[in-house]
Amino acid sequence: MRLATWNVNSLTARLPRVLEWLEQQAPDVLCIQETKIAEENFPHAELRELGYVAATYGMGQWNGVATITKVDAAEVTRGFDEEPGFPDPEARALAVTWNDLRIWSLYVPNGRTPDDPHYDYKLRWLAALRVALAAEREAGRKLVVCGDFNVAPNDRDVWDMAAFEGSTHVTQPERDAVKALLELGLTDLQPRIVKGEPFTYWDYRAGNFHKGLGMRIDLMLLDEALTPKVKDVWIDRDARKGKKPSDHAPVVVDLD
DNA sequence: ATGTCACAAACTTTGTGA
Numbered sequence: 193m194r195l196a197t198w199n200v201n202s203l204t205a206r207l208p209r210v211l212e213w214l215e216q217q218a219p220d221v222l223c224i225q226e227t228k229i230a231e232e233n234f235p236h237a238e239l240r241e242l243g244y245v246a247a248t249y250g251m252g253q254w255n256g257v258a259t260i261t262k263v264d265a266a267e268v269t270r271g272f273d274e275e276p277g278f279p280d281p282e283a284r285a286l287a288v289t290w291n292d293l294r295i296w297s298l299y300v301p302n303g304r305t306p307d308d309p310h311y312d313y314k315l316r317w318l319a320a321l322r323v324a325l326a327a328e329r330e331a332g333r334k335l336v337v338c339g340d341f342n343v344a345p346n347d348r349d350v351w352d353m354a355a356f357e358g359s360t361h362v363t364q365p366e367r368d369a370v371k372a373l374l375e376l377g378l379t380d381l382q383p384r385i386v387k388g389e390p391f392t393y394w395d396y397r398a399g400n401f402h403k404g405l406g407m408r409i410d411l412m413l414l415d416e417a418l419t420p421k422v423k424d425v426w427i428d429r430d431a432r433k434g435k436k437p438s439d440h441a442p443v444v445v446d447l448d
Numbered sequence: 449a450t451g452t453c454a455c456a457a458a459c460t461t462t463g464t465g466a
Contacts, residue, residue, distance in 0.1 A: 395449080
């Protein structure tokens, strides 16, 4: 079984790359983020031609999350209880039941800068998410929680900690908020190191990708009961290359 | 590092968000 997560940075702009990737890697489940597409414009027909079905949550322009599965997913929920907005709710969380798994596709608020109201929103959002996930966990669901967390959990998950002085993504409150999710019984699956890097995101600017200046902010959190079944966790770095790439690469987990 | 990319509104350019 192959599960993957990928911030596509506009499904409209990325559709050819996403379709090509689905054909090449044939995941059973692909969670995508930053679809930036309204429900009525979602490319269901193109996906169906490849044998996929999508569950979607999008308001257009910004944010937007979805799951793309080979078999139709059930019990689709958009957002979660007590989810904060900025000020209104945004399309940042979608969960589906697929086989015996409860799969979440998340796009955590960026935070902008630590002194911005968006940073407080990010922390409140993550705290509310924890409550929602705890409820599902207590109901006995096997959780897969993946997406763009906009948090680098460890120092090794950025190219140079000194470059992040005063920046979001690496602050202790953000890392604590992610750690609090793991304490629900989830494992932050560690991808194989490629070219000495665990990175999943590289800024488009300044040739950062080619200089190895990236971050690991796209995470795959797996119910710890399932971790013995993990065969491989890897980043498809090649998806960051070539024509019109997303600034994120897919994270893939292969399970028995 | 501030070099790119994507979006929308008003347009062939700019402000915003990442």
